[in-house]
Amino acid sequence: MRLVLKKNDGLLKKIKAISGEDIYACYQCGMCSAGCPMGQEMDLLPNQVIRLLQIGAERQVLHCRTVWLCASCFTCTARCPKGVNLARLMEGVRLFLLRTQKEDHFSPQQMVKEPLPPIALIGALRKFTT
Amino acid sequence: MRTKRRLLNLDKLTKPKGKVVFIPERCKECGLCIEYCPTQILEYSTEFNEKGYHYPIIKPGKEDECVGCGFCQEVCPDFAIYVELIEPKLQSNDAKE
Amino acid sequence: MRIGVFICHCGRNIAGVVDIKALVDRVSTLENVVYATNEMYLCSDPGQRKIQEVIKEFKLDRVVVAACSPKMHGATFARAIEEAGLNPYLIEIANIREQCSWVHQDLRKIATEKAFKLIKAAVAKVALAKPLEPVYVPLTRKVLIIGGGVAGIQAALDIANGGFEVYLVEKSPTIGGHMAQLDETFPTLDCSACILTPRMVEAARHPNIHLYTYAEVKQVEGVVGSYKVTIEQKPRYVDPEKCTGCGDCAEVCPVIVPNEFDQGLGGRKAIYIPFPQAVPAVYTIDLEHCLNTEKLIVCEQCYKACGPKAINYLMGPKEIEIEVGAIVLATGYDLWPIENLREYGGGEYPDVINGLEFERLLCSSGPTGGVVRRPSDGKIPKRVVFIQCAGSRDPKHGCAYCSKICCMYTAKHALLYKHAVPDGEAYVFFIDVRAAGKRYEEFVQRVMGTDGIKYLRGKVSKVFQRNDKLVVWGVDTLSGVAVEIEADMVVLALPIVPSQGTKELAQMLKAPTDEYGFLSEIHPKLRPVESSMMGIYLAGAVQAPKDIPDSVSQASAAASKVLSLFSNKQLALDPIKAEVDLEKCVGCGECAKVCPFGAITMKKRLDKKKRKYAEVNKALCQGCGCCMAACRKEAIQVEGFTLPQLRAQIYAILDAKPTKVEIKKKEGGNEDKTAIVKPR
Secondary structure, three states: OOOOOOOOOOHHHHHHHHHOOOHHHOOOOOHHHHHOOOHHHOOOOHHHHHHHHHHOOHHHHHOOOHHHHOOOOOHHHHHOOOOOOHHHHHHHHHHHHHHHHOOOOOOHHHHHOOOOOHHHHHHHHHHHOO | OOOOOOOOOHHHOEEEEEEEEEOHHHOOOOOHHHHHOOOOOEEEEEEEOOOOOEEEEEOOOOHHHOOOOOHHHHHOOOOOEEEEEEEEEEEEOOOOO | OOEEEEEEOOOOOOOOOOOHHHHHHHHOOOOOEEEEEEEOOOOOHHHHHHHHHHHHHOOOOEEEEEEOOHHHHHHHHHHHHHHOOOOOOOEEEEEOHHHHHOOOOOOHHHHHHHHHHHHHHHHHHHHOOOOOOOEEEOOOOEEEEEOOOHHHHHHHHHHHHOOOEEEEEOOOOOOOHHHHHOOEEOOOOEEHHHHHHHHHHHHHHOOOEEEEOOEEEEEEEEEOOEEEEEEEEOOOOEOOOOOOOOOHHHHHOOOEEEOHHHOOOOEEEOEEOOOOOOOOOOOEEOOOOOOOOOOOOOOOHHHHHOOOOOEOOOOOOEEEEEEEOEEEEOOOEEEOOHHHOHHHOOOOOOOEEEHHHHHHHHOOOOOOOOOOOOOOOOOOOOEEEEEOOOEOEEHHHOEOOOOOOHHHHHHHHHHHHHHHOOOOEEEEEEOOOOOOOOOHHHHHHHHHOOOOEEEEEOOOOEEEEEOOEEEEEEEEOOOOEEEEEEEOEEEEOOOEEEOOOHHHHHHHHOOOEOOOOOEOOOEOOOEOOEOOOOOEEEOHHHOOOOOHHHHHHHHHHHHHHHHHHHOOOOEEEOOOOEEEOOOOOOOOOHHHHHOOOOOEEEEEOOOOOOOEEEEEOOOOOOOOOHHHHHOOOOOEEEOOOOHHHHHHHHHHHHOOOEEEEEEEEOHHHOEEEEEEEOOO
16 A cells, blocks of 8 residues: 655644754664664654654654653764754654543553652653643 | 774884893982883882992893883993893884783 | 946846836936947857947947846956957946846836946946056966875876976875775775875976975965975984885884874884885884984984984974975865764774774785784674764764765775675665765675675664674664674774864965865865965865865866966966055055055155155955055055045945035044035
8 A cells, every 4th residue: 555645734743843843854864763772662763753754654653652662761862963853853743642632641550550769650641641 | 092902013013122231239229210211111129239229120020121222321320220232123022002 | 438338138137127228228328328238148249249349339448237246257248348459447347136136036116226326336436447457476387285195196297297396295204195095996996005106106206396205384475476385394314315215223123103004003113114115215213202302312223223324313304495386285184083983982992993994904014914803802803893974974073064985985895804804794884875986886786785795774873892792783774673783893984074284284375164174165166176365276185075086186187277377478467456656655554454465565765754655565465455444545545446436336326425524533633534425
């Protein structure tokens, strides 16, 4: 099945408005994916996420597991030679999804059963819930 | 700062070999020979000479490292140390950098 | 005064915005204008012929062309009126394109009014123009080439074969530059030293080339045609006439230091020759590492061992003064410091090396005799990772440009590594592969298809040590897989930067550089071998990263520019230069103080009062006008841009003359003159 590309329906604009990043600065070197600690668990690599946004296939990004597996460690941002803040872009996609789909990606009841430091609990609440 | 590097062709470079000869009774512990030795193989001995001065000796283990440059000989004010050149160039050197 | 005005349509460029017909009508009413017309393309052959015919028919003595910027066709029109019999400086060009129609595309009425004002100003200015003759300056037909790499050698040979004398100055003890350090060159895998050394020897033996190695340019004064250069040759402490290059001295020298030619991977003695085929084949004592100092000579091993008695500890630096007409800069490149890439372990792990170091390991005249060994323990690496774009194309690290040669030399390294270690594995991490030269793409495809060499598309994130292996974390974006490789050695393709000392040299020559330190050419497309300073030419990697064929081409191009400069009977410079009115000059010296080129000197008059006056060196003067602005008595003016001319332009635009000049006296006795201009 071919992916039909046409003029985007404002999705990209909204993601850009939330994150404020220039996605066209990325030249797909892949350094972010190379250093990402969660890379092997992700279905789409971080550089593939930004690539799909660049070519106008944002819809593919919305259903991936990648943005939820992102640990926000900022290794990608620190290493990017063009200065693209990919961690911020991931957060932008996450916020967009949370705001539109209005469902949590995190179950407080399950997490409370594990012995977690409070900062992890609060961080997870902020990142994964509406 | 290129740490832990070796020069890779040391086995092909030759260094001269010299022998240091001491006349301890003339020494007055001025320390110039120890300071000027480029390979830093001299040190003060724990023994005294008749005048009560510590005379220089070769650091233990470094007997083969004298290159016969002659600095100790030229700089000693009392002619208490001199150098003999044993082999001008035949010694093959694999010492570390 | 009979002025002719020619207004150009420039196709739609001007005519699309400005009302040409109205302009022609209004312009013909101006004072002194006896002819006004318009033309579709004045710069074309028929356009220029029209100008020449009108000059002859209407007996014009001044011409105004209203068209594009004078930088485009100024010379064209000047030549056209010269052929018609007028002095080429009796023309003024009103720029009604770049300064009018192109920037006011939507404001047609206002643009037409502005075009009229510009033409009116040009008419007023040209009425006061004087005929000028070119300034002839002395031309010494000798050239100085700074830098003895492949570009410098090529330029030297081309100019010397053209029959002119060349001074070739090189900082290191031998010529050859970085090309002499290479093992084999892409894409033909020619042995680099084999193709370079014949040229080196030819340059050393050529009767027209004076070779100064172990020397630097200390001072440059003067201007094109008559540069006075001071070269300082450092003492080698070895007499080049007597040294036979036998090497007996080096065998007995007690000092071993890292050899710069081997990029620090091998050792040399304090008395050394950089490599066996060095030109000149004379040994050099490196005073920094020799046990002796300038005043204290104790170790005499080399002196005793030297058969021809060539060693002279009492040599001093030599200063050589020469006069040349042109200078060619060919100082080449260096590699960016590897310590800048801490994420790849640069500077920290001895087995993370750069391209030139790997080149020396491969080279059979290198420190390991062609056996690839790790610098840490001397073992042969079985798995080598090559990282392209390590620092280049990286605005974050300050090198946004592409270094051009790394894709090709990395492919070559991978192939030569496989030749040297047949059971080894090579991994190349790339973002793009730039193989644009002749047979370059075929070469890269050959390398990519070689068994044991894998090309992975992605930039490496990190290199770190685990046990005694270097772990490389990279990615292959084409398959979407993050990868890890346990390597024995990592080779980084670092950016190319201008060689050390280029910045100071450029400042000495007043030649501009860009933000990375590369020398700027006067026009990137059409004039890539000339610097904006007339008489200075660029060759090789000092202008921008480039490979050997391009360096050689550019060197020959620079040589051809020098040869064409020298083939003129005289050197004629533009007469737009400062001229002093001796009756008005009071000798205050303000102009000499502000001149950025040092072209003005104060001389004493021969009268009783012995007052001073300003004298302009026409060769040095560039016509910038700073002196004119500084002079309080209007005694010094730039020909072609005199103060009466500039004032005439302003009054023409403002449509007024000053009715009153107010003079306010400020403290300190300075006067504040304000011209009160009321519109007519």
